Amino acid sequence: MAKERTSTGTSAGRIEQFYMMPPGSGMIWRRVSLMVLPTILVLTSLISLTGCFGDCSMGGQASNPPAPMDTGYIAGYVTEGRGGPPAPGGTVTAVPAQEGGAARIRAAGLTRSTGRGYPAAAAAIATVGQDGRYSLALRPGKYDVIVVKEGMGTTKAQGVVVRAGESVTVNLPQYAPPGSAMPPVTPASPTLAVEGVAHDQVVSGSVEVLVKVVEENLSLPVESIEIRVGHESPNPNYAGVPSPSSRALTWAWQTTDYGNGSTYIHVSAYDAGRNLTILKIPLTVANGVPATPSGLRVIASTCGENISRGTVRGRLYKARRGILSGNLCTTSGGGLDGVVSGIVPKAAPPGGFLAVQVVFDSQPDAKGYRVYRSTTGGDPWVLAGEIQSQAGYPGSGILEFWDTDPALSAGRKAFYRVAAYNDAGEGAPTDPVYTIPLPKFNVSLVAPADGASDLSLTPVLAWEAVWEPYGPGEPGYNSMIAPFAQSQTQVYQVEVKRSADGFPVWTATLTTSGTSISPAQAASTGAPTQVVYNSDGAGRALEPDTSYEWDVSAYLQVRYSANSEAFAWSAGDGLSVNGPFGFFTGAGL
Known part of the structure; x- marks a missing residue:
């Protein structure tokens, strides 16, 4: 930036000017001998050179911008929080990042009341316009961009890289600190260090991102750290509180959850005074094709x-x-x-x-x-x-x-x-x-028939299971499916309920296994197609002269190999195709 000092001689009418060039150029004295008459022309030239004279209240620029061919830009918006309205009137300062941390800002004397205590090493300064915008013209390098405003916490974008001929967007949300007490001097925002990812790095797979707080105001410690990938919306991808001992937060970033290509890590650290530091690290995700799925x-x-x-x-x-x-x-x-x-x-x-x-x-x-x-x-x-x-x-x-x-x-x-x-x-x-889809499978109730009466208190319940053929003249289950089966298990569940209130009086599950068993073969292989009521003694005894109903559900489990099996379920409202059947026990039995 240029810092001007003028003195006017009493007899010669001369103007003596002193200004500091941008960092790295050192202190240069220039004496310009001018007559009082062309003073206006000199001032006009200075305004043209700096782009800002006096109070730059509508979005100031660098007070001594570099030559156009060696210029980069930082521009963006200052808002009241993320997604909030513009926060005009604040002062945005760009400071070379290598010139120290929080001590540099404290020594500069940036105050909430005026914002006039510009750092001696500032490369560019601007006042935030009414629409929240600001713009800084800078020589290539790495800068910390700091915004201060009365009544708001300080926000710093740390380590912004500027290249010649390029413009970098840096949006700066500001937050009001908690409480009404405001310190007279703006506390410095925290200073961060990030390990695991670096500027323009190519990453893949799982990456451990470590965020360290390397400098903070001890009276306003960092309370939260947020990490975002490829966005600056209010919802972070990861957030947490730094460890009290290490003052660090670790995130295991699975880059495969994000698309390949250019993106960035956006880190935010808030201290107890709502001073905010932002660190944005551009990088590239480049993962290979995924592995073959397992467990098919x-x-x-x-x-x-x-x-x-x-x-x-x-x-x-x-x-x-x-x-x-x-x-x-x-x-x-x-x-x-x-x-x-x-x-x-x-x-x-x-x-x-x-x-x-x-x-x-x-x-x-x-x-x-x-x-x-x-x-x-x-x-x-x-x-x-x-x-x-x-x-x-x-x-x-x-x-x-x-x-x-x-x-x-x-x-x-x-x-x-x-x-x-x-x-x-x-x-x-x-x-x-x-896989081979199975044909339809049905269970039909046989005896006692629907409406049977005068049954004993231990009736025999019988049913049959039948595969439907694939079509006219086409074979059924035995010749088409069974040859491929390594094992089969048949399961039948019989349920008897009292008709008056639907109360289940007996439920029995009957199972048989074999290497080549189908429902159509059940009678010849001894599979359980009938059962005596309460043969296991687990149910309630039937009462004389009482109405009951019964039904059967079934499935056949076929295992083809270690990674494949078949379940053949009976159809018809989940039970038999013709049930439930009702029966009456005899009187005085």
């Missing part, structure tokens, strides 16, 4: 009724825990080689629902995933759909995708593979896994 499982769902995706997921959850309740359906999964032949492709069975659930583990460096489908396990692979990283079971790291394409059909294999992607591109896909 494929589960097809064929239901005897048209149900929603959410209902299917709820049933799978219950099935894995041996719980049978609500509307049940048929599900299957696969993972073997080979192609089922002789099946004409068609969509879900009439009146039913068919979908394939693809489940896999998330990857920390992925922004999203693409799920591909094939009918052969090779080309062509069709994009079945795309999901974002956050879609899945909350907090589990598991993602899911539901495919309801009409090309899916019972008895026909569908192969799937998954590839993760980010801004760097798409990673390698998983190995393909296939």
Whole structure:
């Protein structure tokens, strides 16, 4: 900046001028011998040179700007907090960053009342305009940009880099300090040091960002530090209180959560007086393509009724825990080689629902995933759909995708593979896994018939489970699915209720396992298709001359491999297709 001193001789009418050049140029005395008459011309020239004479009240510029070919600029807005209105009237000063810390500002005597105590080493000074704007013309270098105003905390943008021919935007929010007592001299904003990231650095993967408070007013300690990535909005990406011992805050920044390209780290530190320091570090995120997802499982769902995706997921959850309740359906999964032949492709069975659930583990460096489908396990692979990283079971790291394409059909294999992607591109896909959707599965009640009367107090309850064929003349479950099964488990749940109030008097779960068992084979293999009431002694004894109703739900679990299984649920409102049946016990039994 230029600092002027004038003295006028009494006889010669001379003007003697003294000004300090910008930092690094040293002190230069210039004597200009001028007659009093052309004094106005000299003053006019000075105004043209500095761009500011006297009180620069409408957005001042550097009081001694460098030559245009060697000029950079810092400009921006001063506001009352982030997102607040303009804060006009304050004084913005740029000081070379290498010339000291808080002691420099204290020694300069910047006061809240006048803002006139400019630092002796200031490179440029401006007054904030009525619209909140300011602009500083500077030589290339690194500067601290400080704004002070009566009644407001001091805000400092630390370490701003200025390059010739470039303009840097530095917005400076100011905050009113708590309480009414205002110290006469502006306290210095804290001074920060950041480790783990550097100006113009290229980063990838996980980066530990360490923010240290290296200088602060002991009477106004730093109370909070906020870190933002690529924005200056009110909501930080991370915030915390510096450690009392180390005066530091650490953030594990996962750069894969952000896109590749140019961005910046924006650090804010507030002390107890609402003095604020801002440190902005431009850098580049450059991550490679994500790793291949793991844990791929494929589960097809064929239901005897048209149900929603959410209902299917709820049933799978219950099935894995041996719980049978609500509307049940048929599900299957696969993972073997080979192609089922002789099946004409068609969509879900009439009146039913068919979908394939693809489940896999998330990857920390992925922004999203693409799920591909094939009918052969090779080309062509069709994009079945795309999901974002956050879609899945909350907090589990598991993602899911539901495919309801009409090309899916019972008895026909569908192969799937998954590839993760980010801004760097798409990673390698998983190995393909296939599934064979099952046909519809029904349970029908047999005896006692609906409305039967005079039954004993220990009636025999019987039912049958039947696979529906794929279509006229097409084979059913045994010849199309069973050859691929490594093991199967059948589960039947029988429930008897008192008709008058719906109170359950007995519930029994019957299970059998084998390597090649289907509901159609149950009678010949000894599978439990009938049971005597309360045979386990866990229920209530039936009462004479009383009305009861009963029903059966069932599912067949088929395991194809370690990463695939099938659930075949009975259809028809979650229980049998023809129940519930009612019966009456005999009188006086």
